[in-house]
Amino acid sequence: MKNVLLFAFWFLVGLIALFLAIVLGDSGAWYLAWVLGTVMMILIAVTGTVILEVDDQHND
Amino acid sequence: MQELETVIALSRSQFAATALYHYLFVPLTLGLSVLLATMETIYVISGRPVYRQMTQFWSKLFAINFALGVATGLTMEFEFGTNWSTYSHFVGDIFGAPLAIEGLMAFFLESTMVGLMLFGWDKLSRGKHLLVTYMVALGSNLSALWILVANAYMQNPTGAEFNPETMRMELDSFTALFFSHDAQAKFVHTSVAGFVTAAIFVIGISAFYMLRRRHMAVAVRSFRVATLFGVFASIGVICLGDALGFINGEGQPSKLVAMEGLWETAEAPAGFNVVAWPDQESMENRFELQIPYVLTPLVTHTFDGTIVGANDLVSRAETRIRDGIPALVALERLSEDPDDRDALRQFRAHGDNLGHALLVKRYAPDVTQATPAQIEQAARDTIPPVAPVFWSFRIMVAAAFLMLGFLILATIYSLRGQIVDKRWFLKVAPWMIPVPFIANEAGWVVAELGRQPWTVYGQLPTWISASTHSVGYMIFSLVGFVALYTVFIIVEMFLMVKFIRKGPDDGPLPPPTESAVAAPGHTSQWSQA
Amino acid sequence: MEIYIVLKLVWWALLGVLLIGLAVMVGMDMGVGAGLRYLGRTDSERRTVINMIAPHWDGNQVWFILGGGAVFAAWPTIYATAFSGLYVVMLVLLWSMIVRPLGFEYRSKLPSQRWRNLWDVTLFISGAVPMIVFGAAMGNMLRGVPFHFEWNMVSYYTGSFIALFNPFAVLCGLMSIALALYQGGAMVMNRGTGVIRERACNLLTAAGLAALALFTVCGLWVWFMPGYVITGGADPAGPAMPLRKTVEASAGAWLHNFGAYPLLWLVPGLVYAAVLAGVLAARRGFSHLAWWLGALAWAGTIGTVGAAMFPFLMPSSTNPGHSLTVWDASSSATTLGWMLVFTAIFIPIVAIYTSWAFWVMRGKVTPEQIEHDEHAY
Numbered sequence: 001m002k003n004v005l006l007f008a009f010w011f012l013v014g015l016i017a018l019f020l021a022i023v024l025g026d027s028g029a030w031y032l033a034w035v036l037g038t039v040m041m042i043l044i045a046v047t048g049t050v051i052l053e054v055d056d057q058h059n060d
Numbered sequence: 061m062q063e064l065e066t067v068i069a070l071s072r073s074q075f076a077a078t079a080l081y082h083y084l085f086v087p088l089t090l091g092l093s094v095l096l097a098t099m100e101t102i103y104v105i106s107g108r109p110v111y112r113q114m115t116q117f118w119s120k121l122f123a124i125n126f127a128l129g130v131a132t133g134l135t136m137e138f139e140f141g142t143n144w145s146t147y148s149h150f151v152g153d154i155f156g157a158p159l160a161i162e163g164l165m166a167f168f169l170e171s172t173m174v175g176l177m178l179f180g181w182d183k184l185s186r187g188k189h190l191l192v193t194y195m196v197a198l199g200s201n202l203s204a205l206w207i208l209v210a211n212a213y214m215q216n217p218t219g220a221e222f223n224p225e226t227m228r229m230e231l232d233s234f235t236a237l238f239f240s241h242d243a244q245a246k247f248v249h250t251s252v253a254g255f256v257t258a259a260i261f262v263i264g265i266s267a268f269y270m271l272r273r274r275h276m277a278v279a280v281r282s283f284r285v286a287t288l289f290g291v292f293a294s295i296g297v298i299c300l301g302d303a304l305g306f307i308n309g310e311g312q313p314s315k316l317v318a319m320e321g322l323w324e325t326a327e328a329p330a331g332f333n334v335v336a337w338p339d340q341e342s343m344e345n346r347f348e349l350q351i352p353y354v355l356t357p358l359v360t361h362t363f364d365g366t367i368v369g370a371n372d373l374v375s376r377a378e379t380r381i382r383d384g385i386p387a388l389v390a391l392e393r394l395s396e397d398p399d400d401r402d403a404l405r406q407f408r409a410h411g412d413n414l415g416h417a418l419l420v421k422r423y424a425p426d427v428t429q430a431t432p433a434q435i436e437q438a439a440r441d442t443i444p445p446v447a448p449v450f451w452s453f454r455i456m457v458a459a460a461f462l463m464l465g466f467l468i469l470a471t472i473y474s475l476r477g478q479i480v481d482k483r484w485f486l487k488v489a490p491w492m493i494p495v496p497f498i499a500n501e502a503g504w505v506v507a508e509l510g511r512q513p514w515t516v517y518g519q520l521p522t523w524i525s526a527s528t529h530s531v532g533y534m535i536f537s538l539v540g541f542v543a544l545y546t547v548f549i550i551v552e553m554f555l556m557v558k559f560i561r562k563g564p565d566d567g568p569l570p571p572p573t574e575s576a577v578a579a580p581g582h583t584s585q586w587s588q589a
Numbered sequence: 590m591e592i593y594i595v596l597k598l599v600w601w602a603l604l605g606v607l608l609i610g611l612a613v614m615v616g617m618d619m620g621v622g623a624g625l626r627y628l629g630r631t632d633s634e635r636r637t638v639i640n641m642i643a644p645h646w647d648g649n650q651v652w653f654i655l656g657g658g659a660v661f662a663a664w665p666t667i668y669a670t671a672f673s674g675l676y677v678v679m680l681v682l683l684w685s686m687i688v689r690p691l692g693f694e695y696r697s698k699l700p701s702q703r704w705r706n707l708w709d710v711t712l713f714i715s716g717a718v719p720m721i722v723f724g725a726a727m728g729n730m731l732r733g734v735p736f737h738f739e740w741n742m743v744s745y746y747t748g749s750f751i752a753l754f755n756p757f758a759v760l761c762g763l764m765s766i767a768l769a770l771y772q773g774g775a776m777v778m779n780r781g782t783g784v785i786r787e788r789a790c791n792l793l794t795a796a797g798l799a800a801l802a803l804f805t806v807c808g809l810w811v812w813f814m815p816g817y818v819i820t821g822g823a824d825p826a827g828p829a830m831p832l833r834k835t836v837e838a839s840a841g842a843w844l845h846n847f848g849a850y851p852l853l854w855l856v857p858g859l860v861y862a863a864v865l866a867g868v869l870a871a872r873r874g875f876s877h878l879a880w881w882l883g884a885l886a887w888a889g890t891i892g893t894v895g896a897a898m899f900p901f902l903m904p905s906s907t908n909p910g911h912s913l914t915v916w917d918a919s920s921s922a923t924t925l926g927w928m929l930v931f932t933a934i935f936i937p938i939v940a941i942y943t944s945w946a947f948w949v950m951r952g953k954v955t956p957e958q959i960e961h962d963e964h965a966y
Contacts, residue, residue, distance in 0.1 A: 027235070027239045028238075028239050028244060029244070030241075030244035030245055030247070030248050030300070030303070031205075031244055031247070031248070033248060034247065034248045034251060034252070037248075037252070037292070037296055038094065038201075038251075038255075040292070041094075041255065041288075041289050041292045041293060042094065042097070042098045042101065042289070044288050044289070044292060045095075045098045045284075045285045045286075045288045045289040046098060046101055046102055046105070046285075047288075048284050048285065048287070048288040048474075048475070049102050049111075049281055049284050049285055050102075050106075051475070052280070052281065052284050053106065053108075055477060116964075123694060124694065124695075124698075126694075127690040127691055127693070127694035127695065128690070128691070130647065130650070130690045131687040131688070131689070131690045131691060132687065133654070134653070134654065134683060134686055134687050135683055135687060137654050137657040137658060138657050138672055138679060138683060140661070140668075141657070141661065141668045141669055141671070141672030141673060141679075142672045142673055142676055142679050142680070143673070145669040145670065145672070145673035145743075145744055146669070146742070146743050146744075147669075148661065148665060148668055148669035148672075148673075149665060149666055149669040149670075149742050149744070150742075152661055152662070152665020152666070152668060152669060152920065153665055153920045153921050153924050154924070155661070156658065156659075156660075156661030156662030156663070156665050156668065156920070156924075157662045157920075157924055157927060157928055159657075159658040159661055159662065160655065160658035160659045160661060160662035160663070160928060160931075161658075161662075161928075161931050161935075162658060163651060163654050163655035163657075163658040163659070164655060164658075164931055164932065164935040164936070164939065165931070165935050167651050167654055167655070168648065168651045168655070168935075168939045168943075169939075169942070171647040171648045171650065171651050172645075172647070172648030172651075172939075172942055172943055172946050173648075173942075173946075174647055174648075175643070175644035175645055175646075175647055175648055175946060175950075176644060176946050176949060176950070178644070178964060179640075179643055179644040179950065179964055179965070180644070180949055180950065181964055182962075182964070183949050183950060184949060223828065223921070225828040225830055226828045226829050226830050226921075227741055227742040227830070228665075228742070230920075230921040230923070230924070231920075231921055231923045231924045231927070232923070234923070234927045391741075392740060392741075395740040395741070395832075396740070398830075398833075524743075527673035527676070527744075528673075528743065528744070528745050528746070529673070529676060533676055533677065536677075536680075537676070537680050540680060540684060544684055544687070544688075548691065551691065551695060555695060555698055555699075558698075558699075559698075565963070
């Protein structure tokens, strides 16, 4: 049951993402840029701390 | 008439005061919510408790700031009705919808989830709590989105038409409203400016700790997250600012003229005024220092475009005022007899310039009797106060590049692992915290003062938009707001500083849970402060 | 029936739903705030009471904000005319409400007793005053408000500020705060234990009975006071232009709808039934049932006002022809339609995650727990 719910959840997320990409890509380019840019900024910041932890480990 | 002018001035002062005050807290909410989500993502991925401490510490500061954002936001939601009733009636059909959708789609989400984020640490699994934090970030930014969709209508009205039967603008195309270029660029610019604000806030406070060698585990990591996040955000703000300038050039030429201090129409290649002393009365700059060739590509995104200056805009406005007067006359006839076909035909022919005719009504209550001098005066009103807009714009841009440089430097030091040794940088960093706030406020001034003399650009003049209150009422409310808000900011700053001094709760760390990055039991040079 | 008429009617009903949601959810938190010093005698008890609503007050308050936004979107003429006409009252409402987030958020941040007492006062004010103003505003709508329009729809309010606090409006305000205290009592019973729960039960009983008494007095008053009747010129399918009809004031007119449709008497009847059953349920310990019955009582109260006034929303006492009604104060069909789409999509979503939030934070809150919880207010 849990797997089904999880699947449904991610399926929904995927659908929304597709919908956004189609509608925004067409007439809301800046909105789309915000979505992609924000996700990118978050990922880069996360990666940055991963590098920090790895460096830390080396220094030990 | 004199009383009306005073009421307008007081209503404007009150709106500016409450909006600028509200806007002190909003950008930090926009950005810090996303940064909190980022920090918590790292916690969930790595399982290291230091990231949980970090998220919890910053969310305490978030909550102190958020409370005032919510409190002052209440005022904004009602102030259009209480103080700008004619405006509210005139555009309610368009303007109200995004505000209501903001409540439905965004603010409910943000506010419900913020309760769970702050109080649900022990009641939710890590994954669910992370989802909640992301919902707070999404909710607050969606709030900004809908508010700016509404604001974009005031700046560059699209998707609506005047209905003489109801004496107001009515919605024509919801998608045109939502996808207006002004709304899109303004939203991204504002939201990402919030990201920069939060990044510099986090960097400044982390530097304060590092300088004193306190809470090192949290400080070094927060610093790293914020620098990388902030550096990309500040590039984004500057790019979008440029896009907004371009959109303004097309949609609101008078704002552009004020931003650039451009009185005469400029053929390519036009020079960019770095500093200038604009004189509204004589419509020229008493002094200016230019960089040649830069302005044309900057504003028009071409090398051969022409930028219309204030003088030409005024003469265009004069034509539009004269053309709009019959529309206003026809409208009054229609209000007496809605079936007057003749009047309707006359209105249809001149309706586009109705707003301009309303400008001259300020000086000539009977517009058919307006003298050429009055029309000229009304036309000159279409240029916003140039000096404050010009200088606010320069303050904003200078702050943006200062922050970009600061963030690049911070990123380099952080990535090289040198940051704790750069004591001069750590000393400077806390003093950078006010800079994004100044830039945000200056940006508001450019956008909203630059829109004058209109509340809805080209359609509804500010002087006619306010509620018909007495001067006494307005003084009472203005004094009340200022007094209350002053107390608020003192209490807020007091608590904020107190909690920053106290710092994160970093007693003995609980043993790390499952970890994707570091081996269990691993201690690093920063994990114990 | 024309689609525009349907949309207007749907939005009239949704306005009711919104006011009920606002009264139930915000009123509950305000009842807790107003009753705080009674419900909790020691600081630890007070913190316990505050933390029962701590995770939810913010989300609940959005009903109030949405109220502003939705009236703006669907009934822009009401938004413009009512909020500017009732200017000083709106300021009192806003100023008392904006100290509330700070009261919750800042009160327990410092250990000083004086600091906390001060914020308790703000929580009392920000609980009691807005609910009184809410009720008084309804009362003033029933009485009619002195306003008129110019030909270009610029509105003028010609009454004094003191006139808005007339005896009838004040009684309505007291009725409103009484129901809020009832609702707050039910909430605290749900999540409280021991002596706090007992006090909440007493508060609920007293407030519930007071609300019924006030409802009866206000009802009798409405029976004899002048109501308003449209005598001509109103076109339900027409454009939203309120200046083209004729309206008369006549005593007892607010009962006409009840005369025409006697089934409507069930609506005020619901208030009596719900409050009485709610008090009984609470005294037997069924506090959740009492909470829902309180919500029903609010629905009955607001429903009664709506049923009496329909199709009026905001009658003008000085120029009745300019009264705002369901037919002539709404947005255009396009806006009402778009708003309906958004409402239909998002209200269920809001309901789902709000319920989830309450479910996550469910369970009793006790003073012992609060002492050890680092995240509590």
